[in-house]
Amino acid sequence: MTCAQLGGACDVIFTAETFDEIGELSKAHGAEMMQKGDPAHLQAMQAMMDLMQDPEAMGKWFEDKRTEFDALPDDV
């Protein structure tokens, strides 16, 4: 899945066996881009922060992404 698909702001592709693993990769990448002060990622992170204010919306977003991840072919 790409950074953008996971709530980020670029087309960097993450590959992982599990959704939890890809979540960690995406989080680490987001933190790195934030440290570099990348405006697009700062904005994306802010949007995620806003989403986290609403646990129900956050839970739904998370489930949607997990479903999306599970639907991907294993060799991608």
Ligand SMILES: [Zn+2]
């Ligand atoms: Zn990114």
